[in-house]
Amino acid sequence: MHLTEDQLNEYLDNEIADRAQIESHLSSCEECAARLAILRNLFAEIESLPDVAVSRDLGSPFKQQSSLPVPQLPGWLTLTATLQAALAAIVLVSAAPLVIQLITPYVSSVQIPSFADVLMQLQSQWTAWLDLFSQLQILAVPEIPVIELSSMAIVLTLVGVSTLWIIGNGLLLRNQNNTSH
Amino acid sequence: MTAPTDRDLILRARRGDAEAYGELVTRYQTSIFNVCYRILHERGEAEDLAQESFIRAYDRINTFDIEREFGPWIRRVAANVCLNHLESQPKSVELNDERDAGESQRPEAVMEVHERSEHIRRALASLPPQYRLVIELRHYQELSYDEIAGELDIPLSDVKSHLFRARKLLAEKIHASD
Numbered sequence: 560m561h562l563t564e565d566q567l568n569e570y571l572d573n574e575i576a577d578r579a580q581i582e583s584h585l586s587s588c589e590e591c592a593a594r595l596a597i598l599r600n601l602f603a604e605i606e607s608l609p610d611v612a613v614s615r616d617l618g619s620p621f622k623q624q625s626s627l628p629v630p631q632l633p634g635w636l637t638l639t640a641t642l643q644a645a646l647a648a649i650v651l652v653s654a655a656p657l658v659i660q661l662i663t664p665y666v667s668s669v670q671i672p673s674f675a676d677v678l679m680q681l682q683s684q685w686t687a688w689l690d691l692f693s694q695l696q697i698l699a700v701p702e703i704p705v706i707e708l709s710s711m712a713i714v715l716t717l718v719g720v721s722t723l724w725i726i727g728n729g730l731l732l733r734n735q736n737n738t739s740h
Numbered sequence: 741m742t743a744p745t746d747r748d749l750i751l752r753a754r755r756g757d758a759e760a761y762g763e764l765v766t767r768y769q770t771s772i773f774n775v776c777y778r779i780l781h782e783r784g785e786a787e788d789l790a791q792e793s794f795i796r797a798y799d800r801i802n803t804f805d806i807e808r809e810f811g812p813w814i815r816r817v818a819a820n821v822c823l824n825h826l827e828s829q830p831k832s833v834e835l836n837d838e839r840d841a842g843e844s845q846r847p848e849a850v851m852e853v854h855e856r857s858e859h860i861r862r863a864l865a866s867l868p869p870q871y872r873l874v875i876e877l878r879h880y881q882e883l884s885y886d887e888i889a890g891e892l893d894i895p896l897s898d899v900k901s902h903l904f905r906a907r908k909l910l911a912e913k914i915h916a917s918d
Contacts, residue, residue, distance in 0.1 A: 568904050572878065574885050601911050605864075605879050608857055613773040614783065617791050622762030629756040630802050 562591045647721040661711045746810045779822040781865035793818035826869035863913035871906035
């Protein structure tokens with residue numbers, strides 16, 4: 560069974576996975592080795608074409624101008640990024656009153672503990688951990704906590720996603736600006 | 741004073757600096773002209789399309805990744821410009837031998853090499869446009885099958901069939917008169 564033309568082409572193009580198998584066949588089949596040599600010769604002929612000099616300076620029409628119109632970003636990219644940023648900004652602004660309403664009770668009820676309280680809490684926590692380790696015998700399978708989505712969590716997620724979206728678009732545009740300056 | 745790098749010239753060109761872009765064009769014109777000449781095999785047309793390639797490239801220069809090399813990118817732009825040009829032309833007729841026959845006042849040995857090159861160029865130019873493109877992208881721009889498929893927006897199987905048939909046709913045409 561001889562190698563196909565496709566196999567010989569792919570072999571010379573370095574696009575074949577099992578080169579060892581092809582080489583093994585070529586070493587024992589004179590006919591395929593001869594066909595490969597002919598194809599290799601064709602490759603060499605194609606690639607032997609010398610470069611030809613250009614008859615005029617193609618750069619001079621550009622050099623003769625005082626300046627060129629500054630190329631713009633593709634319209635679709637600018638439009639998409641602008642729409643995304645605008646949409647995210649609307650979500651942020653719409654969610655702001657709700658966020659403030661939800662956070663206010665928590666913020667106002669927060670009491671800053673004294674240094675002595677913090678130390679005492681740390682000490683009792685440490686004791687609790689030591690008790691826990693002393694009783695530890697078999698690793699218990701931890702329970703998977705069930706996450707209940709409150710309206711606050713949803714709002715915070717929305718705000719977070721929107722912020723990331725704006726930052727992402729900002730970085731994208733900044734990158735484009737950097738490359739164009 | 742050292743010559744500005746391609747990167748410097750591109751950054752200046754992006755701000756509309758005509759001198760910088762002109763310098764970049766001068767730097768790559770031979771390479772780009774030869775892409776067009778291999779595909780078209782007609783000097784005047786190849787120079788016009790090389791110029792067109794540089795204009796097209798300038799319009800898209802903001803999409804060029806500054807961290808990459810400019811040469812391979814502009815050569816691919818030129819190959820696509822040539823393909824669009826060929827596809828917009830009425831069905832091409834078989835090229836006659838007078839097309840760009842070149843100078844005849846040359847020493848014998850040089851003439852022989854020149855004639856051989858012309859023979860290969862004529863064979864190349866007689867292939868269908870897509871076949872010429874895959875030969876250009878594979879043999880002269882050294883793109884992989886996958887890269888060619890991406891560049892021409894055709895399936896991998898078409899890249900292989902175009903390339904293998906193109907080589908078969910080329911071999912027949914090149915060796916027909918041997």
